[in-house]
Amino acid sequence: MIGRLLRLCRWLWRIAIAGVLLWLRRGKEPLPERELPASPRAEKGVAALLVGAGIAGAAFVLIYGFDEANTQLLGVAAATALGLLAIALIVAAQAIVPQETLSEERPRFADPAAERGAEVDEIAMRAREGIDGITRRRLLGAAGGAAALGLGAAAAAPLASLGPRVGDRLRESPWRDGTPLVEENGRPVLADDLTVGGFLTAFAAGSDKRDLASSLVVVRVRPEELELPPERADWAPEGLLAFSKICTHAQCAISLFRYPLYPERSPGPALVCPCHYSTFDVLEGGKRIFGPAVRPLPQLPLKIEAGRLLAAGELSGAVGASWGGVEEGS
Protein backbone atom coordinates (compact mmCIF):
# COMPACT_ATOMS: atom_id res chain seq x y z
CA MET A 1 0.00 0.00 0.00
CA ILE A 2 2.69 2.44 1.08
CA GLY A 3 4.87 1.28 -1.80
CA ARG A 4 2.09 2.11 -4.22
CA LEU A 5 1.61 5.50 -2.72
CA LEU A 6 5.31 6.18 -2.98
CA ARG A 7 5.33 5.16 -6.62
CA LEU A 8 2.34 7.41 -7.28
CA CYS A 9 4.11 10.28 -5.56
CA ARG A 10 7.22 9.69 -7.60
CA TRP A 11 5.23 9.79 -10.82
CA LEU A 12 3.37 12.91 -9.78
CA TRP A 13 6.72 14.49 -8.93
CA ARG A 14 8.12 13.59 -12.37
CA ILE A 15 5.06 14.98 -14.09
CA ALA A 16 5.34 18.16 -12.09
CA ILE A 17 9.01 18.58 -12.98
CA ALA A 18 8.29 17.86 -16.64
CA GLY A 19 5.44 20.37 -16.56
CA VAL A 20 7.66 23.04 -15.07
CA LEU A 21 10.39 22.35 -17.63
CA LEU A 22 7.93 22.43 -20.52
CA TRP A 23 6.44 25.64 -19.22
CA LEU A 24 9.86 27.24 -18.85
CA ARG A 25 10.93 26.20 -22.34
CA ARG A 26 7.69 27.12 -24.07
CA GLY A 27 8.13 29.17 -27.18
CA LYS A 28 11.78 28.21 -27.56
CA GLU A 29 13.17 26.34 -30.52
CA PRO A 30 14.15 22.81 -29.56
CA LEU A 31 17.88 22.29 -29.62
CA PRO A 32 18.63 20.45 -32.83
CA GLU A 33 21.78 18.68 -31.76
CA ARG A 34 23.66 17.73 -28.71
CA GLU A 35 25.72 20.61 -27.35
CA LEU A 36 28.64 20.12 -25.05
CA PRO A 37 29.28 23.53 -23.55
CA ALA A 38 31.70 22.22 -20.96
CA SER A 39 34.86 24.16 -20.48
CA PRO A 40 37.41 23.77 -17.68
CA ARG A 41 37.19 27.50 -17.03
CA ALA A 42 33.45 27.41 -16.40
CA GLU A 43 33.88 24.44 -14.10
CA LYS A 44 36.58 26.17 -12.08
CA GLY A 45 34.43 29.30 -11.95
CA VAL A 46 31.42 27.39 -10.64
CA ALA A 47 33.56 25.61 -8.09
CA ALA A 48 34.97 28.96 -6.94
CA LEU A 49 31.45 30.44 -6.65
CA LEU A 50 30.25 27.46 -4.62
CA VAL A 51 33.26 27.63 -2.29
CA GLY A 52 32.63 31.39 -1.99
CA ALA A 53 29.03 30.68 -0.96
CA GLY A 54 30.30 28.26 1.66
CA ILE A 55 32.78 30.84 3.00
CA ALA A 56 30.05 33.50 3.17
CA GLY A 57 27.87 31.06 5.12
CA ALA A 58 30.74 30.42 7.52
CA ALA A 59 31.23 34.18 7.85
CA PHE A 60 27.55 34.48 8.86
CA VAL A 61 28.14 31.96 11.64
CA LEU A 62 31.24 33.85 12.81
CA ILE A 63 29.50 37.25 12.82
CA TYR A 64 26.55 35.70 14.62
CA GLY A 65 28.88 34.22 17.21
CA PHE A 66 29.97 37.64 18.45
CA ASP A 67 27.89 38.89 21.30
CA GLU A 68 26.67 42.11 19.71
CA ALA A 69 26.24 40.80 16.21
CA ASN A 70 25.83 43.56 13.64
CA THR A 71 22.58 42.79 11.82
CA GLN A 72 23.69 44.68 8.72
CA LEU A 73 26.80 42.50 8.44
CA LEU A 74 24.69 39.40 9.03
CA GLY A 75 22.41 40.46 6.21
CA VAL A 76 25.34 41.09 3.86
CA ALA A 77 26.83 37.68 4.65
CA ALA A 78 23.54 35.83 4.12
CA ALA A 79 22.83 37.73 0.89
CA THR A 80 26.36 37.04 -0.41
CA ALA A 81 26.07 33.31 0.34
CA LEU A 82 22.69 32.92 -1.35
CA GLY A 83 23.66 35.19 -4.23
CA LEU A 84 26.85 33.26 -4.98
CA LEU A 85 24.92 29.98 -4.84
CA ALA A 86 22.36 31.34 -7.28
CA ILE A 87 25.06 32.57 -9.70
CA ALA A 88 26.83 29.21 -9.48
CA LEU A 89 23.64 27.33 -10.33
CA ILE A 90 22.88 29.62 -13.29
CA VAL A 91 26.41 29.36 -14.68
CA ALA A 92 26.39 25.60 -14.20
CA ALA A 93 23.09 25.26 -16.03
CA GLN A 94 24.27 27.43 -18.92
CA ALA A 95 27.91 26.41 -19.31
CA ILE A 96 28.46 22.93 -17.88
CA VAL A 97 25.43 20.71 -18.20
CA PRO A 98 25.02 19.31 -21.74
CA GLN A 99 22.02 20.65 -23.62
CA GLU A 100 20.22 18.52 -26.14
CA THR A 101 16.84 17.36 -27.30
CA LEU A 102 16.35 13.63 -27.57
CA SER A 103 13.58 11.72 -29.18
CA GLU A 104 13.04 8.16 -28.10
CA GLU A 105 12.55 5.83 -31.01
CA ARG A 106 9.81 3.29 -31.09
CA PRO A 107 11.07 -0.22 -30.32
CA ARG A 108 11.06 -2.44 -33.36
CA PHE A 109 9.44 -5.81 -33.20
CA ALA A 110 12.44 -7.78 -34.32
CA ASP A 111 14.64 -10.56 -33.04
CA PRO A 112 14.99 -9.94 -29.32
CA ALA A 113 18.39 -11.62 -29.04
CA ALA A 114 19.98 -9.36 -31.66
CA GLU A 115 18.29 -6.39 -30.10
CA ARG A 116 19.75 -7.05 -26.68
CA GLY A 117 23.32 -6.49 -27.81
CA ALA A 118 22.37 -3.20 -29.40
CA GLU A 119 20.48 -2.18 -26.26
CA VAL A 120 23.49 -2.82 -24.06
CA ASP A 121 25.60 -0.74 -26.40
CA GLU A 122 23.06 2.02 -26.31
CA ILE A 123 22.86 2.02 -22.52
CA ALA A 124 26.62 2.18 -22.28
CA MET A 125 26.64 5.08 -24.71
CA ARG A 126 23.94 6.89 -22.71
CA ALA A 127 25.94 6.40 -19.54
CA ARG A 128 29.01 7.83 -21.17
CA GLU A 129 27.01 10.71 -22.57
CA GLY A 130 25.71 11.46 -19.12
CA ILE A 131 29.14 12.25 -17.83
CA ASP A 132 30.86 13.65 -20.84
CA GLY A 133 31.09 17.38 -20.83
CA ILE A 134 31.70 17.32 -17.10
CA THR A 135 35.38 16.77 -16.69
CA ARG A 136 35.94 17.43 -12.98
CA ARG A 137 33.04 15.95 -11.13
CA ARG A 138 34.88 15.54 -7.88
CA LEU A 139 35.92 19.20 -7.85
CA LEU A 140 32.36 20.33 -8.41
CA GLY A 141 31.07 17.82 -5.89
CA ALA A 142 33.49 19.04 -3.22
CA ALA A 143 32.66 22.68 -3.97
CA GLY A 144 28.93 21.91 -3.74
CA GLY A 145 29.55 20.15 -0.43
CA ALA A 146 31.40 23.22 0.91
CA ALA A 147 28.52 25.48 -0.13
CA ALA A 148 25.96 23.16 1.49
CA LEU A 149 28.00 23.00 4.70
CA GLY A 150 28.41 26.78 4.95
CA LEU A 151 24.78 27.58 4.18
CA GLY A 152 23.53 24.80 6.42
CA ALA A 153 25.62 26.13 9.32
CA ALA A 154 24.32 29.66 8.66
CA ALA A 155 20.73 28.41 8.69
CA ALA A 156 21.24 26.44 11.89
CA ALA A 157 23.20 29.12 13.80
CA PRO A 158 20.16 31.18 14.94
CA LEU A 159 18.97 28.16 16.94
CA ALA A 160 21.56 29.28 19.50
CA SER A 161 19.31 32.30 20.18
CA LEU A 162 16.55 30.16 21.69
CA GLY A 163 16.19 31.31 25.27
CA PRO A 164 16.37 29.22 28.40
CA ARG A 165 13.51 26.92 29.30
CA VAL A 166 10.62 28.82 30.84
CA GLY A 167 9.85 26.23 33.47
CA ASP A 168 7.75 27.51 36.36
CA ARG A 169 8.76 31.16 36.00
CA LEU A 170 5.36 32.05 34.56
CA ARG A 171 3.57 30.76 37.64
CA GLU A 172 5.90 32.19 40.27
CA SER A 173 4.73 35.24 42.16
CA PRO A 174 6.65 37.33 44.70
CA TRP A 175 3.45 38.33 46.49
CA ARG A 176 2.90 36.85 49.94
CA ASP A 177 1.08 38.11 53.00
CA GLY A 178 3.14 41.08 54.17
CA THR A 179 5.15 41.79 51.01
CA PRO A 180 5.58 45.61 50.86
CA LEU A 181 4.71 47.59 47.74
CA VAL A 182 7.51 49.82 46.43
CA GLU A 183 7.73 52.33 43.63
CA GLU A 184 10.04 52.01 40.64
CA ASN A 185 12.87 53.70 42.58
CA GLY A 186 12.43 51.42 45.62
CA ARG A 187 10.56 53.96 47.76
CA PRO A 188 7.76 52.35 49.80
CA VAL A 189 4.27 53.14 48.53
CA LEU A 190 2.31 55.09 51.12
CA ALA A 191 -1.45 55.04 51.41
CA ASP A 192 -1.51 58.84 51.28
CA ASP A 193 0.36 58.94 47.95
CA LEU A 194 -2.91 58.37 46.13
CA THR A 195 -5.87 60.67 46.11
CA VAL A 196 -9.31 59.42 45.06
CA GLY A 197 -9.12 58.92 41.31
CA GLY A 198 -5.35 58.49 41.32
CA PHE A 199 -3.22 55.59 40.12
CA LEU A 200 0.41 54.53 40.26
CA THR A 201 2.64 51.62 39.33
CA ALA A 202 4.14 49.52 42.13
CA PHE A 203 6.38 46.47 42.47
CA ALA A 204 7.00 43.77 45.06
CA ALA A 205 9.82 44.79 47.40
CA GLY A 206 12.95 42.73 46.82
CA SER A 207 11.75 41.17 43.58
CA ASP A 208 13.07 41.45 40.04
CA LYS A 209 10.89 44.16 38.50
CA ARG A 210 10.91 42.29 35.20
CA ASP A 211 9.16 39.30 36.77
CA LEU A 212 5.73 38.91 35.26
CA ALA A 213 3.88 38.97 38.57
CA SER A 214 5.89 41.72 40.26
CA SER A 215 4.29 44.83 38.73
CA LEU A 216 1.01 46.21 40.01
CA VAL A 217 -1.26 49.09 39.20
CA VAL A 218 -2.65 50.65 42.38
CA VAL A 219 -5.74 52.88 42.26
CA ARG A 220 -7.86 54.69 44.79
CA VAL A 221 -11.62 55.04 44.67
CA ARG A 222 -14.23 56.12 47.21
CA PRO A 223 -14.77 53.14 49.57
CA GLU A 224 -18.55 53.50 49.41
CA GLU A 225 -18.69 52.98 45.63
CA LEU A 226 -16.90 49.58 45.76
CA GLU A 227 -18.87 46.55 44.51
CA LEU A 228 -16.35 43.84 45.38
CA PRO A 229 -17.49 40.22 45.75
CA PRO A 230 -18.21 39.37 49.41
CA GLU A 231 -15.07 37.24 49.82
CA ARG A 232 -12.95 40.25 48.83
CA ALA A 233 -14.71 42.68 51.14
CA ASP A 234 -11.54 43.52 53.12
CA TRP A 235 -9.16 43.58 50.14
CA ALA A 236 -9.41 47.32 49.52
CA PRO A 237 -8.65 49.34 52.69
CA GLU A 238 -9.59 53.04 52.33
CA GLY A 239 -10.67 52.34 48.74
CA LEU A 240 -7.16 51.36 47.66
CA LEU A 241 -7.11 48.52 45.13
CA ALA A 242 -4.15 46.73 43.57
CA PHE A 243 -4.22 44.70 40.36
CA SER A 244 -1.61 42.95 38.27
CA LYS A 245 -0.32 45.43 35.69
CA ILE A 246 -0.05 42.65 33.09
CA CYS A 247 -3.09 42.30 30.83
CA THR A 248 -4.59 38.81 30.77
CA HIS A 249 -4.95 38.99 26.99
CA ALA A 250 -1.49 39.60 25.51
CA GLN A 251 0.57 40.66 28.54
CA CYS A 252 0.85 44.35 27.71
CA ALA A 253 1.40 46.73 30.62
CA ILE A 254 -1.90 48.29 31.63
CA SER A 255 -1.23 52.02 31.70
CA LEU A 256 -4.67 53.57 31.23
CA PHE A 257 -6.94 54.38 34.15
CA ARG A 258 -10.19 56.25 33.87
CA TYR A 259 -11.97 57.66 36.87
CA PRO A 260 -15.04 59.82 36.30
CA LEU A 261 -15.59 63.10 38.12
CA TYR A 262 -19.32 62.58 37.64
CA PRO A 263 -20.15 58.86 37.44
CA GLU A 264 -23.83 59.47 36.60
CA ARG A 265 -22.94 60.86 33.19
CA SER A 266 -19.65 59.22 32.21
CA PRO A 267 -18.09 55.75 31.86
CA GLY A 268 -17.24 54.13 35.20
CA PRO A 269 -13.85 53.61 36.80
CA ALA A 270 -11.83 51.12 34.77
CA LEU A 271 -8.34 50.02 33.84
CA VAL A 272 -7.70 49.81 30.10
CA CYS A 273 -4.91 48.01 28.28
CA PRO A 274 -3.39 50.21 25.56
CA CYS A 275 -2.71 47.34 23.15
CA HIS A 276 -6.18 45.97 22.37
CA TYR A 277 -8.40 47.99 24.72
CA SER A 278 -9.30 45.20 27.10
CA THR A 279 -11.19 47.02 29.85
CA PHE A 280 -11.44 45.86 33.46
CA ASP A 281 -13.96 47.14 36.00
CA VAL A 282 -12.09 48.42 39.03
CA LEU A 283 -15.04 48.52 41.41
CA GLU A 284 -15.95 44.86 40.82
CA GLY A 285 -12.42 43.58 41.41
CA GLY A 286 -10.99 43.54 37.90
CA LYS A 287 -13.96 42.01 36.05
CA ARG A 288 -13.51 42.18 32.28
CA ILE A 289 -16.11 44.45 30.71
CA PHE A 290 -14.74 44.95 27.20
CA GLY A 291 -12.06 43.76 24.84
CA PRO A 292 -10.33 40.53 23.83
CA ALA A 293 -9.17 39.44 27.30
CA VAL A 294 -11.17 36.51 28.70
CA ARG A 295 -10.02 36.41 32.31
CA PRO A 296 -10.40 39.07 35.00
CA LEU A 297 -7.37 41.05 36.06
CA PRO A 298 -5.79 39.36 39.11
CA GLN A 299 -6.36 41.42 42.25
CA LEU A 300 -3.99 41.65 45.20
CA PRO A 301 -5.48 42.04 48.69
CA LEU A 302 -3.99 45.04 50.47
CA LYS A 303 -3.47 46.18 54.03
CA ILE A 304 -2.07 49.38 55.51
CA GLU A 305 0.53 49.23 58.27
CA ALA A 306 2.06 52.46 59.58
CA GLY A 307 0.86 54.27 56.48
CA ARG A 308 2.59 51.83 54.14
CA LEU A 309 0.87 49.57 51.64
CA LEU A 310 1.47 45.83 52.07
CA ALA A 311 0.09 42.74 50.40
CA ALA A 312 -2.43 40.90 52.58
CA GLY A 313 -2.20 37.67 50.61
CA GLU A 314 -1.50 36.33 47.17
CA LEU A 315 -2.83 37.46 43.80
CA SER A 316 -6.34 36.24 43.06
CA GLY A 317 -5.40 34.48 39.82
CA ALA A 318 -2.71 33.58 37.33
CA VAL A 319 -0.80 36.57 35.95
CA GLY A 320 -0.46 37.21 32.22
CA ALA A 321 -1.93 35.71 29.10
CA SER A 322 -3.98 32.53 29.12
CA TRP A 323 -2.23 29.38 28.00
CA GLY A 324 -2.21 25.70 28.80
CA GLY A 325 -3.24 25.08 32.38
CA VAL A 326 -4.52 28.60 32.95
CA GLU A 327 -8.25 28.34 32.58
CA GLU A 328 -10.91 30.92 32.17
CA GLY A 329 -11.85 32.57 35.41
CA SER A 330 -8.89 31.20 37.36
Place this chain on the structure above:
Amino acid sequence: MRPRRLATATLALLLAAFATVSFAKPPTDQSNEWTVDHRIGGSTVHSALERTGRRLFEEGCSSCHGFDGKGVPGQGPSLAGAGEAAADFYLRTGRMPLDQVGEQPLRGEQGYSDDQIRALDAYVGSLGPGPAIPAVRPAEGSLSEGMRLFTESCAGCHGTGGKGGVAIGAYAPPLGEATSTEVGEAIRVGPYVMPRFSEAQLDQADLDSIARYVELTKEPDDAGGWGIGHIGPVPEGLIAWLAAIAAILLVARLIGERGAEEPTPKRGEPRR
Protein backbone atom coordinates in the same frame (compact mmCIF):
# COMPACT_ATOMS: atom_id res chain seq x y z
CA MET B 1 -30.43 118.82 39.08
CA ARG B 2 -32.26 116.25 36.99
CA PRO B 3 -33.43 113.02 38.68
CA ARG B 4 -31.01 110.90 36.60
CA ARG B 5 -28.02 112.90 37.77
CA LEU B 6 -29.28 112.63 41.29
CA ALA B 7 -29.43 108.84 41.01
CA THR B 8 -25.87 108.70 39.63
CA ALA B 9 -24.58 110.89 42.40
CA THR B 10 -26.29 108.78 45.05
CA LEU B 11 -24.82 105.62 43.58
CA ALA B 12 -21.35 107.18 43.51
CA LEU B 13 -21.72 108.21 47.15
CA LEU B 14 -22.85 104.75 48.16
CA LEU B 15 -19.96 103.13 46.30
CA ALA B 16 -17.51 105.52 47.91
CA ALA B 17 -18.91 104.66 51.32
CA PHE B 18 -18.63 100.93 50.57
CA ALA B 19 -15.06 101.33 49.36
CA THR B 20 -14.13 103.18 52.53
CA VAL B 21 -15.73 100.49 54.68
CA SER B 22 -13.98 97.65 52.93
CA PHE B 23 -10.69 99.54 53.04
CA ALA B 24 -11.13 100.18 56.71
CA LYS B 25 -11.59 96.44 57.36
CA PRO B 26 -8.66 94.73 55.64
CA PRO B 27 -8.99 90.95 55.26
CA THR B 28 -7.26 88.88 57.93
CA ASP B 29 -5.50 86.65 55.40
CA GLN B 30 -3.31 88.88 53.25
CA SER B 31 -2.13 86.20 50.86
CA ASN B 32 -5.39 85.80 48.96
CA GLU B 33 -7.84 88.49 49.89
CA TRP B 34 -10.50 87.63 47.38
CA THR B 35 -11.22 84.01 48.23
CA VAL B 36 -11.41 84.22 52.01
CA ASP B 37 -14.76 84.31 53.75
CA HIS B 38 -15.02 86.93 56.45
CA ARG B 39 -17.24 85.72 59.21
CA ILE B 40 -18.79 88.66 60.99
CA GLY B 41 -21.26 87.94 63.71
CA GLY B 42 -21.90 84.36 62.56
CA SER B 43 -22.96 85.24 59.01
CA THR B 44 -20.74 84.62 55.97
CA VAL B 45 -19.79 87.67 53.98
CA HIS B 46 -18.25 86.92 50.60
CA SER B 47 -15.79 89.14 48.78
CA ALA B 48 -17.06 91.29 45.94
CA LEU B 49 -15.42 88.93 43.44
CA GLU B 50 -17.23 85.95 44.91
CA ARG B 51 -20.50 87.85 44.81
CA THR B 52 -19.98 88.63 41.14
CA GLY B 53 -19.12 85.01 40.61
CA ARG B 54 -22.23 83.89 42.43
CA ARG B 55 -24.39 86.12 40.22
CA LEU B 56 -22.77 84.73 37.06
CA PHE B 57 -23.11 81.21 38.43
CA GLU B 58 -26.81 81.61 39.10
CA GLU B 59 -27.33 82.96 35.58
CA GLY B 60 -25.23 80.47 33.64
CA CYS B 61 -24.45 77.37 35.67
CA SER B 62 -27.21 76.79 38.20
CA SER B 63 -29.59 74.94 35.87
CA CYS B 64 -27.26 71.91 36.06
CA HIS B 65 -25.12 72.53 39.13
CA GLY B 66 -27.89 73.94 41.33
CA PHE B 67 -28.30 77.38 42.86
CA ASP B 68 -25.99 76.59 45.72
CA GLY B 69 -23.54 74.59 43.58
CA LYS B 70 -24.63 71.32 45.21
CA GLY B 71 -25.52 69.74 41.87
CA VAL B 72 -28.78 68.54 40.30
CA PRO B 73 -29.25 64.76 40.20
CA GLY B 74 -28.82 63.44 36.66
CA GLN B 75 -27.86 66.89 35.37
CA GLY B 76 -24.59 68.04 36.85
CA PRO B 77 -22.30 67.21 39.78
CA SER B 78 -21.91 69.11 43.00
CA LEU B 79 -19.06 71.61 42.84
CA ALA B 80 -18.35 71.54 46.57
CA GLY B 81 -14.67 70.65 46.76
CA ALA B 82 -14.12 71.04 43.01
CA GLY B 83 -11.81 73.92 43.76
CA GLU B 84 -10.73 76.96 41.80
CA ALA B 85 -8.51 74.78 39.63
CA ALA B 86 -11.47 72.80 38.28
CA ALA B 87 -13.56 75.92 37.60
CA ASP B 88 -10.65 77.66 35.93
CA PHE B 89 -9.79 74.62 33.79
CA TYR B 90 -13.33 73.99 32.60
CA LEU B 91 -14.13 77.66 31.90
CA ARG B 92 -10.83 78.76 30.41
CA THR B 93 -10.73 75.87 27.93
CA GLY B 94 -14.34 76.52 26.94
CA ARG B 95 -15.44 73.08 28.18
CA MET B 96 -18.12 74.76 30.26
CA PRO B 97 -20.83 75.79 29.77
CA LEU B 98 -21.71 72.48 28.15
CA ASP B 99 -23.95 72.49 25.06
CA GLN B 100 -25.84 69.38 26.06
CA VAL B 101 -26.02 67.59 29.37
CA GLY B 102 -24.34 64.19 29.27
CA GLU B 103 -21.87 64.72 26.48
CA GLN B 104 -18.14 64.79 27.08
CA PRO B 105 -16.93 68.36 27.69
CA LEU B 106 -14.53 69.27 24.89
CA ARG B 107 -12.31 72.27 24.28
CA GLY B 108 -14.13 75.15 22.64
CA GLU B 109 -14.39 78.91 22.66
CA GLN B 110 -14.33 80.63 26.02
CA GLY B 111 -17.87 81.46 27.08
CA TYR B 112 -16.81 84.10 29.61
CA SER B 113 -14.33 86.94 29.74
CA ASP B 114 -11.17 86.59 31.82
CA ASP B 115 -12.63 88.80 34.56
CA GLN B 116 -15.81 86.76 34.69
CA ILE B 117 -13.80 83.55 34.88
CA ARG B 118 -11.82 84.93 37.82
CA ALA B 119 -15.06 85.73 39.59
CA LEU B 120 -16.54 82.29 38.88
CA ASP B 121 -13.29 80.64 40.04
CA ALA B 122 -13.52 82.56 43.30
CA TYR B 123 -17.14 81.55 43.83
CA VAL B 124 -16.61 77.83 43.04
CA GLY B 125 -13.49 77.89 45.22
CA SER B 126 -15.58 79.22 48.10
CA LEU B 127 -17.98 76.26 47.93
CA GLY B 128 -15.56 73.91 49.66
CA PRO B 129 -11.91 73.07 50.04
CA GLY B 130 -10.49 71.98 46.67
CA PRO B 131 -7.35 72.27 44.60
CA ALA B 132 -6.13 75.83 44.04
CA ILE B 133 -4.94 77.00 40.64
CA PRO B 134 -1.38 75.70 40.49
CA ALA B 135 1.45 78.07 39.58
CA VAL B 136 3.25 76.15 36.84
CA ARG B 137 6.67 77.34 35.71
CA PRO B 138 7.83 75.15 32.82
CA ALA B 139 11.13 77.04 32.62
CA GLU B 140 12.09 75.59 36.00
CA GLY B 141 11.28 72.01 35.07
CA SER B 142 13.55 69.27 33.79
CA LEU B 143 12.79 68.08 30.29
CA SER B 144 14.08 64.53 30.77
CA GLU B 145 12.29 64.14 34.08
CA GLY B 146 9.16 65.57 32.47
CA MET B 147 9.32 63.02 29.68
CA ARG B 148 9.77 60.19 32.19
CA LEU B 149 6.80 61.31 34.27
CA PHE B 150 4.65 61.98 31.21
CA THR B 151 5.45 58.53 29.81
CA GLU B 152 4.61 56.92 33.14
CA SER B 153 1.39 58.71 33.99
CA CYS B 154 0.02 60.54 30.95
CA ALA B 155 1.17 58.87 27.73
CA GLY B 156 -1.15 55.88 28.14
CA CYS B 157 -4.08 58.02 27.01
CA HIS B 158 -2.57 61.22 25.57
CA GLY B 159 0.23 59.43 23.69
CA THR B 160 3.95 60.11 24.09
CA GLY B 161 3.57 62.94 21.58
CA GLY B 162 0.63 64.46 23.47
CA LYS B 163 -1.67 64.02 20.49
CA GLY B 164 -4.53 62.37 22.38
CA GLY B 165 -6.61 59.32 21.53
CA VAL B 166 -9.86 57.47 22.19
CA ALA B 167 -8.67 54.40 24.10
CA ILE B 168 -10.63 54.76 27.33
CA GLY B 169 -14.22 54.89 26.18
CA ALA B 170 -13.82 58.67 26.00
CA TYR B 171 -11.86 61.17 23.99
CA ALA B 172 -8.41 61.93 25.43
CA PRO B 173 -7.76 65.41 24.03
CA PRO B 174 -4.56 66.47 22.28
CA LEU B 175 -2.45 68.83 24.37
CA GLY B 176 -1.37 71.18 21.60
CA GLU B 177 -3.56 74.05 22.79
CA ALA B 178 -3.19 73.47 26.52
CA THR B 179 -1.30 76.14 28.43
CA SER B 180 1.07 75.12 31.20
CA THR B 181 -1.44 76.26 33.81
CA GLU B 182 -4.15 74.15 32.20
CA VAL B 183 -1.84 71.13 32.22
CA GLY B 184 -1.24 71.66 35.94
CA GLU B 185 -4.94 72.15 36.63
CA ALA B 186 -5.87 68.97 34.76
CA ILE B 187 -3.31 66.97 36.74
CA ARG B 188 -4.73 68.20 40.05
CA VAL B 189 -8.41 68.06 39.05
CA GLY B 190 -8.67 64.99 36.82
CA PRO B 191 -11.33 66.39 34.44
CA TYR B 192 -14.07 64.09 33.10
CA VAL B 193 -12.62 60.53 33.33
CA MET B 194 -8.96 61.51 33.74
CA PRO B 195 -7.26 60.28 36.92
CA ARG B 196 -6.07 62.93 39.36
CA PHE B 197 -2.70 63.20 40.99
CA SER B 198 -2.03 64.43 44.51
CA GLU B 199 0.89 66.59 45.64
CA ALA B 200 2.36 63.47 47.26
CA GLN B 201 2.48 61.73 43.90
CA LEU B 202 3.45 64.62 41.60
CA ASP B 203 4.91 67.61 43.43
CA GLN B 204 5.43 71.16 42.18
CA ALA B 205 8.76 70.31 40.50
CA ASP B 206 7.13 67.35 38.71
CA LEU B 207 4.36 69.63 37.51
CA ASP B 208 6.91 72.09 36.10
CA SER B 209 8.78 69.25 34.37
CA ILE B 210 5.64 67.74 32.81
CA ALA B 211 4.55 71.18 31.59
CA ARG B 212 7.96 71.70 30.04
CA TYR B 213 7.73 68.38 28.23
CA VAL B 214 4.21 69.22 27.00
CA GLU B 215 5.59 72.51 25.66
CA LEU B 216 8.19 70.49 23.73
CA THR B 217 5.54 68.20 22.19
CA LYS B 218 3.75 71.23 20.74
CA GLU B 219 6.60 71.96 18.36
CA PRO B 220 9.01 69.06 18.49
CA ASP B 221 12.34 69.16 16.71
CA ASP B 222 11.79 66.90 13.71
CA ALA B 223 15.37 65.81 13.25
CA GLY B 224 14.34 63.12 10.77
CA GLY B 225 12.25 65.40 8.59
CA TRP B 226 8.49 65.19 8.21
CA GLY B 227 6.75 64.34 11.49
CA ILE B 228 3.48 63.07 9.88
CA GLY B 229 1.37 64.50 12.69
CA HIS B 230 3.60 63.00 15.40
CA ILE B 231 1.06 60.29 16.14
CA GLY B 232 3.31 57.32 15.86
CA PRO B 233 4.04 54.32 13.66
CA VAL B 234 0.61 53.83 12.05
CA PRO B 235 0.71 56.85 9.70
CA GLU B 236 4.40 56.27 9.13
CA GLY B 237 3.65 52.72 8.00
CA LEU B 238 0.73 53.94 5.92
CA ILE B 239 2.90 56.45 4.10
CA ALA B 240 5.62 53.85 3.57
CA TRP B 241 3.11 51.39 2.12
CA LEU B 242 1.40 53.91 -0.12
CA ALA B 243 4.70 55.34 -1.38
CA ALA B 244 6.20 51.90 -1.90
CA ILE B 245 3.13 50.58 -3.71
CA ALA B 246 3.08 53.65 -5.97
CA ALA B 247 6.76 53.13 -6.80
CA ILE B 248 6.22 49.44 -7.55
CA LEU B 249 3.24 50.23 -9.79
CA LEU B 250 5.35 52.78 -11.64
CA VAL B 251 8.13 50.25 -12.22
CA ALA B 252 5.64 47.61 -13.35
CA ARG B 253 4.16 50.11 -15.78
CA LEU B 254 7.61 50.99 -17.18
CA ILE B 255 8.45 47.31 -17.67
CA GLY B 256 5.12 46.73 -19.40
CA GLU B 257 5.65 49.66 -21.77
CA ARG B 258 9.12 48.47 -22.75
CA GLY B 259 7.81 44.96 -23.49
CA ALA B 260 5.03 46.35 -25.68
CA GLU B 261 7.56 47.81 -28.14
CA GLU B 262 8.78 44.33 -29.14
CA PRO B 263 5.65 42.23 -29.71
CA THR B 264 6.14 38.64 -28.64
CA PRO B 265 4.44 35.80 -30.54
CA LYS B 266 1.15 34.98 -28.91
CA ARG B 267 0.25 31.53 -27.84
CA GLY B 268 -1.46 29.58 -30.59
CA GLU B 269 0.26 31.46 -33.39
CA PRO B 270 2.47 29.31 -35.61
CA ARG B 271 6.12 29.60 -34.70
CA ARG B 272 8.52 30.64 -37.39
